[in-house]
Structure formats: structure tokens, C-alpha cells
Amino acid sequence: MKPLTIGRLAAATGTSVETVRYYERAGLLPQPARTEGNYRAYHPEDLDRLRFIRRTRDLGFSLDEVRALLDMAGNRDQDCGTVDTLAQRHLAGIDGKIADLMALRHELARLIASCGGGKVSECRILEAFSPGDGRAGPPDR
Amino acid sequence: MKPLTIGRLAAATGTSVETVRYYERAGLLPQPARTEGNYRAYHPEDLDRLRFIRRTRDLGFSLDEVRALLDMAGNRDQDCGTVDTLAQRHLAGIDGKIADLMALRHELARLIASCGGGKVSECRILEAFSPGDGRAGPPDR
DNA sequence: ATGGACCCTGTACCAGCTACAGGGTCAAGG
DNA sequence: CCTTGACCCTGTAGCTGGTACAGGGTCCAT
Numbered sequence: 001m002k003p004l005t006i007g008r009l010a011a012a013t014g015t016s017v018e019t020v021r022y023y024e025r026a027g028l029l030p031q032p033a034r035t036e037g038n039y040r041a042y043h044p045e046d047l048d049r050l051r052f053i054r055r056t057r058d059l060g061f062s063l064d065e066v067r068a069l070l071d072m073a074g075n076r077d078q079d080c081g082t083v084d085t086l087a088q089r090h091l092a093g094i095d096g097k098i099a100d101l102m103a104l105r106h107e108l109a110r111l112i113a114s115c116g117g118g119k120v121s122e123c124r125i126l127e128a129f130s131p132g133d134g135r136a137g138p139p140d141r
Numbered sequence: 142m143k144p145l146t147i148g149r150l151a152a153a154t155g156t157s158v159e160t161v162r163y164y165e166r167a168g169l170l171p172q173p174a175r176t177e178g179n180y181r182a183y184h185p186e187d188l189d190r191l192r193f194i195r196r197t198r199d200l201g202f203s204l205d206e207v208r209a210l211l212d213m214a215g216n217r218d219q220d221c222g223t224v225d226t227l228a229q230r231h232l233a234g235i236d237g238k239i240a241d242l243m244a245l246r247h248e249l250a251r252l253i254a255s256c257g258g259g260k261v262s263e264c265r266i267l268e269a270f271s272p273g274d275g276r277a278g279p280p281d282r
Numbered sequence: 283a284t285g286g287a288c289c290c291t292g293t294a295c296c297a298g299c300t301a302c303a304g305g306g307t308c309a310a311g312g
Numbered sequence: 313c314c315t316t317g318a319c320c321c322t323g324t325a326g327c328t329g330g331t332a333c334a335g336g337g338t339c340c341a342t
Contacts, residue, residue: 022298
């Protein structure tokens with residue numbers, strides 16, 4: 001049966017080889033055994049671990065959070081409340097980001113709606129980017 | 142009257158001095174004149190320009206986009222359609238991000254709701270992070 | 283003249299990768 | 313057996329948008 005090289009590991013998880021090595025450097029993946037020719041030789045469990053990492057990354061957790069989650073997942077007898085807490089906090093962060101983007105979106109949409117074409121010198125969008133005074137108009141140079 | 146030093150410029154626009162210098166390096170702000178003692182000496186127009194930059198950055202435009210917007214604002218006789226296009230594209234990008242975050246948010250909320258407390262070994266959240274098979278559970282090591 | 287606030291340049295750092303350069307290894311085909 | 317090409321190795325630099333020093337110089341008030 002085929003050895004689990006870094007290329008195969010990467011392909012099986014939709015990761016790039018470089019990213020796998022990066023995760024190793026970052027301490028998310030263990031340093032694997034090496035073959036005679038100094039190739040990384042992974043165990044099938046590493047596949048699970050990497051999939052876990054990808055999944056949590058896809059859910060927007062930072063590498064630090066992923067590390068914490070991996071630790072938690074390792075302590076099978078520990079209470080799962082910490083996991084829940086971390087997830088909740090992450091959810092709150094996401095909600096914050098959504099709210100920020102919505103506000104921004106509305107402002108931008110309002111600006112765009114105000115553009116009636118014409119020359120730059122009378123463009124409402126650019127005006128809105130400029131300071132609120134009635135002076136000379138947008139920045140020089 | 143007081144010379145417009147970098148500190149004053151920064152303070153007047155809610156920017157840090159370091160960021161102002163960074164914008165200069167990045168080509169967003171012109172290289173200002175220098176005093177005898179090699180201090181940057183700004184013109185009042187630079188204030189406008191920096192405010193423009195801050196405003197567009199707050200609206201989520203990248204530095205590249207800001208540079209483009211500054212160029213457009215400089216060509217006062219040009220058609221403002223390009224500005225509109227850039228803004229529209231930016232809006233679409235924001236909408237995309239919002240959609241992504243919403244999807245992510247729902248998934249995460251679902252996961253959190255599934256957590257009934259207890260030990261890590263039976264935690265639904267961690268399970269959901271793991272590969273979809275019924276095997277040994279979360280990553281080792 | 284001295285202290286403190288300000289300014290200067292240059293460099294390194296953050297996340298989370300990505301993209302080389304310059305080599306070594308391995309397996310298949312001729 | 314040798315070559316070719318795909319893969320792998322390490323190490324380093326780059327990206328975005330700043331932030332944070334270190335180690336110096338300047339300015340101004342007291």
C-alpha cells in the first residue's frame with residue numbers, strides 16, 4: 001500500500017503542500033516520521049487531524065483557536081463546556097463582523113445610489129469621500 | 142501660525158503618525174516638504190487627502206482601490222462612471238463576504254445548539270469538526 | 283542648559299499563508 | 313542502465329495594512 005506522502009495528505013484534504021508544512025511549523029500538525037530519503041511519512045490519523053484543522057479553519061477559527069480546539073479534543077474526559085464557550089465567543093465575533101459589514105454596505109449603497117453619472121467634478125460618491133466642507137473639492141496632487 | 146507637522150496631521154485625522162509615514166511609503170500621500178530640521182511640513186490640502194484616504198479605508202476599500210479613487214478624484218473632467226464601477230464592485234465584494242459569514246454563522250449556531258454539555262468524548266461540536274465517518278473520534282497526539 | 287515632547291530613519295513583527303530558488307529522491311519508460 | 317519528470321526537501325522572501333520598537337536628532341519652554 002502507498003505511503004502517505006505530504007502530497008497525498010494535502011490532496012486528500014484540499015490543502016496545499018506548502019500549507020501542510022506551514023501547519024507543521026505552526027505546531028498544528030505533529031512532526032511526522034521520515035522515510036529513508038527524508039520524505040515526510042504520515043499516519044492515517046494525521047489525515048483526521050488535518051481534516052479537523054481545515055474544517056475549523058473553514059468555520060473561521062484562528063490558528064490559536066484551532067490549537068485550543070485540538071487540545072480539547074485530545075482530552076476526552078474533560079468537560080465540553082470550554083468548547084462551547086469558545087464556539088460561542090467565535091459566533092459573537094462573527095455576528096459583530098456581519099453587523100459591521102451591513103452598516104458599511106448600507107452606507108456604500110446609499111453613496112452609489114446618489115451617483116447620477118457625469119463628470120468626476122460633480123460626482124457625489126467622491127464628494128462623500130471628501131471632508132464635509134464645501135471647499136475646493138477632492139485632494140490634489 | 143503653527144506648522145502642520147506629522148503629529149498634527151495624524152491627530153487631525155485620527156491616524157497614527159506611523160500610519161501616515163506608511164501611507165507616504167505606500168505612495169498614497171505625497172512626500173511633503175521638509176523643514177530645516179528635516180521634519181515633514183504638510184500643506185492643508187494634505188489634510189483633505191488624508192481624510193479622503195481614511196474615509197475610503199473605513200468603507201473597506203483596499204489601498205490599491207484607494208489609490209485608484211485618488212487618481213480618479215484628481216481627473217476632474219473624467220467621466221465618473223469608473224468611480225461608480227469601482228464602488229459597485231466593492232459593494233458586490235461586501236455582499237459576498239456577508240453571505241459567507243451568514244452561512245458560517247448558521248452552521249456554527251447549529252453546532253452550538255447541538256451541544257448538550259457532558260464530556261468532550263461525546264461532544265457534538267467536536268464531532269462535527271471531525272471527519273464524517275463513525276471512527277475513533279477526534280485527532281490524536 | 284536641561285528636560286520632555288516631538289520628530290527622524292531603519293528594521294522587525296503580526297496572521298496565514300503563498301511562491302519561489304536551488305537542490306535531492308523516486309518510479310516509469312526507453 | 314539512464315533519463316525524464318513528478319514529486320519532495322530546506323530556506324527565504326513576499327503579500328496586506330499596518331504596529332512597534334531602537335537609537336538617534338530637534339524644538340521649545342523653563
